Amino acid sequence: MRVVVALGGNALLERGEPPDSDIQESHVARAAAALAPLLDGHDLIVTHGNGPQVGLLAVESASDPALSHPYPFDVLGAQTQGMIGYWLVQALGRARPGRRAACLVCRTLVKADDPAFGEPTKFVGPVYDETTARRLAAARGWQVRRDGTAWRRVVPSPEPAGLVELDMIELLASQGVTVVCAGGGGIPVVPDDSGGLRGVEAVVDKDLTAALLAESAGADALLLLTDVPAVLDGYGTPAARPIHQASPAWLRGRLRAGAFPAGSMGPKVEAACRFAAATGGLAGIGRLDDAAGLLAGRTGTIVRTGER
């Protein structure tokens, strides 16, 4: 049995904590301990978010006087894959010394004509005042938008269309290696004129990439791990109540009805529905520490065809 796990950003860093290396490593150790029981009898493929980490590196790069211009987001994303992958591989090795783990730097194919490229929506990098934001936008060809009281750069968030390293992920997983891959949704690339691939400044949603990875790699289950025990129907309303089981069709109906916040739970719900509908497998959304219960269908929100 093969399981794909997506770790949310909070698996690495909690809001308000300094993004120190040792703090993130202690969170990763907790994540690895929660994942260790899943290794019994399963191939495990682990992907993860990178929002706070790539944001930190973007701020550092933007303020580095040695550089003529900051590193682009594909390159910064590759940096975070190496760093977070290293942390996870080390922590998984300590949580279960008998099992191998490895991190493959991974690219996600997106379509050059994805409509998202015409409408950038994903906030990335440092916050600026409006004047600075507009100046940088003019100088660097960025698009910027108001984010609360500050201004930030926005990049497109195209759909994942393929995983460039899929066959290698499967090869390693089939050998019992826990594969850490496609962090931050994977480094987005499009085909170029040379027959190769070109990185683009975009951010692919990590949960949607996880769903595509799980489907493409023939996984039996997809676990989307976060810091809430279950998806709440009617989030933010007095009638909010946890969803324990759902079919993808019913849950998509609630998604379209606006029952879930777009920025956080929406992509997880969409990812779970895609995987469950396409494969008939189990998709679970819930707390990191409940990972084993989720896989058993006992806790969290379980999405599966045949549920109500």
Add this chain to the structure above:
Amino acid sequence: MRVVVALGGNALLERGEPPDSDIQESHVARAAAALAPLLDGHDLIVTHGNGPQVGLLAVESASDPALSHPYPFDVLGAQTQGMIGYWLVQALGRARPGRRAACLVCRTLVKADDPAFGEPTKFVGPVYDETTARRLAAARGWQVRRDGTAWRRVVPSPEPAGLVELDMIELLASQGVTVVCAGGGGIPVVPDDSGGLRGVEAVVDKDLTAALLAESAGADALLLLTDVPAVLDGYGTPAARPIHQASPAWLRGRLRAGAFPAGSMGPKVEAACRFAAATGGLAGIGRLDDAAGLLAGRTGTIVRTGER
């Protein structure tokens, strides 16, 4: 036939250039073009230096006000593996669209009792004035030393004792994947009490790691690529002359006699001698653009048992 290639730092950045992403990517494109002819009939495993890159990230991390303390060198090294690995994989894909390439984040096992830990020699990270250097040393447990007119941190440079991901590197290479791995000499780790591995603040020489990798992976040849056409005997003296062929025994004698500068050519000569003596294979030291000629034994410095 299997070939291991080690790219020097100059394959990514030349002295005096700003360390911009696009400048490094253009160097990487040149490196990939030089390596492409080696792919005909060969498995290729590529490793690389990371000195300027990890130095840049160390400066950024040390001056980031969001952090309580800078990221340690193992973590920064992992970041550079992701970044440089991504650049190389992309460039190799463009240089030879039919061949797969992938980057595996790699750790190098070192011995906790390596004498290098008692005598740090490798300069890393930013330059400081003496007062700042001594203050940071006291605050962070660093060792610092004078480097020319400035002061810098020094870390140990232990011997590579094993490649943690060796079997996965071999598995991917055996499938025709060009494997980019062990950048910066690999992330140095030692066994910890849990049966896992613990990162250490050290830098393993990338050429010595490349020699161990080539020997362990059963390579037929090891190419150490740099920006000089051949090793000079008596470097810096009026009698300096290029060495075209040498046996490991003869070359080691010249190394012990001080014929090569310790900081740059010394480790390459030692790495070439180790590989050639242990395996009977060909070790070549020369220019990146001469990679194909080196492998054919036509250019550069060829080290092989049976040479004079």
